[in-house]
Amino acid sequence: MQDLNKIWSSCVETLEKNKIVDDKIILDSLFKPATLEEIEDNQVIITTELKWNIDAILEKQAEIESILSNSFSKPIKIKVLEVEEYKKSKQKRVPKIDSHLHPDMTFANFKCYWK
Numbered sequence: 001m002q003d004l005n006k007i008w009s010s011c012v013e014t015l016e017k018n019k020i021v022d023d024k025i026i027l028d029s030l031f032k033p034a035t036l037e038e039i040e041d042n043q044v045i046i047t048t049e050l051k052w053n054i055d056a057i058l059e060k061q062a063e064i065e066s067i068l069s070n071s072f073s074k075p076i077k078i079k080v081l082e083v084e085e086y087k088k089s090k091q092k093r094v095p096k097i098d099s100h101l102h103p104d105m106t107f108a109n110f111k112c113y114w115k
Contacts, residue, residue, distance in 0.1 A: 008036035008046070011067045020063045030056050037086060044068055044076050047083045054080045 012031045015021045021031060030053050037045045046064075048054060057064070057080050068076040081089070 004036045004039070007068070007071050008034070010071065011036075011064060014067050015060065015063065020060060026056070034080075035083075039072065039076075042075055042077055044072075044078050045086065046078055046080045047086045048080065049083055051082045054082065 012027065015031060016027055021027045030048070034046050034048045034053070034057060037047050039045075046057065048057060061078060065076050065078055068078065
């Protein structure tokens with residue numbers, strides 16, 4: 001996770017240095033608080049606390065993808081999610097299983113008759 005934070009910080013610095021995002025307030029309030037959560041295959045997931053920040057970040061999608069592609073040395077696509085949406089997607093969903101097992105038959109009361 002530490003490496004991902006460094007990569008995102010470097011990306012934000014590049015956005016600022018190359019004047020891709022030239023408004024300091026936008027940079028400090030939208031891009032710096034965002035978090036690079038994970039990379040899977042060629043997709044990077046970036047999270048933000050507020051849902052309305054997503055569109056502002058996606059306005060710079062091509063530039064961010066280019067910067068991250070250079071960092072990872074492979075083509076990268078980004079997906080931007082709200083933090084809560086990301087957490088929900090990561091929660092394990094336990095499937096409901098309709099068990100047809102007899103509740104009285106357990107390992108605790110199992111007796112082997114063929115010994």
